[in-house]
Amino acid sequence: MLLSPAPLHIPDGFLNLVVSLIFWMATVTMVGLAISKTNQSLGERQIPLMGVMAAFIFAAQMLNFPVAGGTSGHFLGGALAAIVLGPWAGILVMTAVVAVQALLFQDGGLLVMGANIFNMGILTALIGFGLYRMVVTRDKGIRLAVAGLGAWIATMAAALSTSLQLWLSSTTRLEIVVPAMLGVHALIGVGEALITVAALAFIEQTRPDLLTMEKSAASGGRGWIFAGVFISLLAVLLAPLASGNPDGLERVAEDLGFLAVGLNAPYEILPEYTIPVLGETALSTVFAGMVGALVLLGLLILIGRSLRSSTQDT
Numbered sequence: 001m002l003l004s005p006a007p008l009h010i011p012d013g014f015l016n017l018v019v020s021l022i023f024w025m026a027t028v029t030m031v032g033l034a035i036s037k038t039n040q041s042l043g044e045r046q047i048p049l050m051g052v053m054a055a056f057i058f059a060a061q062m063l064n065f066p067v068a069g070g071t072s073g074h075f076l077g078g079a080l081a082a083i084v085l086g087p088w089a090g091i092l093v094m095t096a097v098v099a100v101q102a103l104l105f106q107d108g109g110l111l112v113m114g115a116n117i118f119n120m121g122i123l124t125a126l127i128g129f130g131l132y133r134m135v136v137t138r139d140k141g142i143r144l145a146v147a148g149l150g151a152w153i154a155t156m157a158a159a160l161s162t163s164l165q166l167w168l169s170s171t172t173r174l175e176i177v178v179p180a181m182l183g184v185h186a187l188i189g190v191g192e193a194l195i196t197v198a199a200l201a202f203i204e205q206t207r208p209d210l211l212t213m214e215k216s217a218a219s220g221g222r223g224w225i226f227a228g229v230f231i232s233l234l235a236v237l238l239a240p241l242a243s244g245n246p247d248g249l250e251r252v253a254e255d256l257g258f259l260a261v262g263l264n265a266p267y268e269i270l271p272e273y274t275i276p277v278l279g280e281t282a283l284s285t286v287f288a289g290m291v292g293a294l295v296l297l298g299l300l301i302l303i304g305r306s307l308r309s310s311t312q313d314t
Contacts, residue, residue: 009101009116010162010249012109013263016169023165024114030122031095037088039307046085047304049210052228053081054093054296056199058100059235062273062289064242065191071251072243073188076120076158079128079151080196084203084210087129093300094121100296105273105288106265119161124154128196140204147200148193155189156182162249171258180256184248229297236289239273240282 015023057077064072077097082090098117102108108116131150135142159181167174203210206227246254253259268276270288278284 009098009108009120010112010165011262012111012265013261014109014169014171014253014258015112015115015165016171017111019165019169020111020115023112023118027095027114027118027122030091031117034088034091034095035307038086038092041086042089042304042307044308046089047301047308048225049228050085050089050093050304051297051300052225052232053085053090054096054300055232055293056228056235057081057093058097058296059232059239059289059293060195061097061101062239062242062285063235064245064247066243066245067184067187067191067248069184069251070245071184072245072247073185073191074247075195076124076151076155076192078121078124078158079132079147079154079192080199082125082129083132083147083150083196083200087125090125090129091122092303094125096296096299096303097121100292100299104269104292104295106268106271107273109263110265115162115165119158119165123157123161124151127154127157144197144200144204148197151196152189152193155185155192159185159248166258171261172256176256177252180252181248184251188248229293232293232297233290236293237286239289240285 057075057080060075060077062074064074067073078090078094081093084090085093095117098108098120099113102110102113102116128147128150131153132143132147135146137143160178163174163177163181166172166177200211245251250259253262265271270276270291272280273288273292274280274284275287275291278287
């Protein structure tokens with residue numbers, strides 16, 4: 001049976017207003033810092049890479065994979081984005097991905113978007129990049145192993161942060177939600193690590209310069225850009241085959257009895273990754289995924305060029 005990807009992110013209603021606003025403030029502060037830092041270091045040839053990375057992460061997140069107990073997991077991508085782009089550009093990419101998912105696909109609440117960006121984009125980017133850059137070695141195997149470990153730890157950190165937010169919101173008890181969330185995300189993190197390592201191994205083979213501190217993205221032409229877009233769209237074609245099981249957070253919310261407090265979005269554009277006029281069909285999911293990937297590709301290129309232009313004007 002062909003299925004649409006399951007919702008991925010915290011919906012409105014799970015967190016109270018105070019916790020939501022606190023994490024909005026933390027996220028706005030970090031994203032502002034990321035804009036400032038990226039503004040100082042962004043090269044012209046890195047701009048399309050940001051767009052390709054956003055499109056790929058969006059597409060990969062649609063591919064929910066099954067884990068134990070009738071649960072599914074999905075790729076986060078923050079560690080991968082930060083390792084390839086640097087932490088600040090990586091945060092901008094993840095912010096755009098989570099925002100587009102909420103605004104265009106009604107995946108994740110609007111009030112809690114700050115918390116979703118913080119958990120999935122900021123924590124994962126900083127942890128993944130930090131661990132990867134701690135290891136200075138020419139050994140490709142060690143670098144990939146550390147990247148995989150960083151991706152796993154980043155997934156666990158995002159799950160722990162979500163657990164704390166739910167507890168602070170009095171949605172559930174800390175001693176119950178923490179082991180439940182960390183238990184299921186320990187398995188999901190394995191998938192995160194494998195996807196991160198596979199993507200980095202591919203980049204190491206085709207464009208190793210993208211993983212150096214001094215990125216010489218000027219070489220190699222634009223063929224890799226088209227290859228990245230092609231891979232992203234290919235992933236979208238597989239989206240109808242994604243697991244329809246509830247993801248880690250949804251499964252925990254169902255098991256612990258607070259799933260019903262989640263609120264539906266106040267509007268619908270492309271709900272549940274479908275084109276409404278096409279219904280809940282495989283073709284609808286594919287077209288919706290292509291729209292999302294291309295929107296993010298264009299959005300990040302536009303953001304990158306705007307940052308680059310403001311740098312040249314100062």
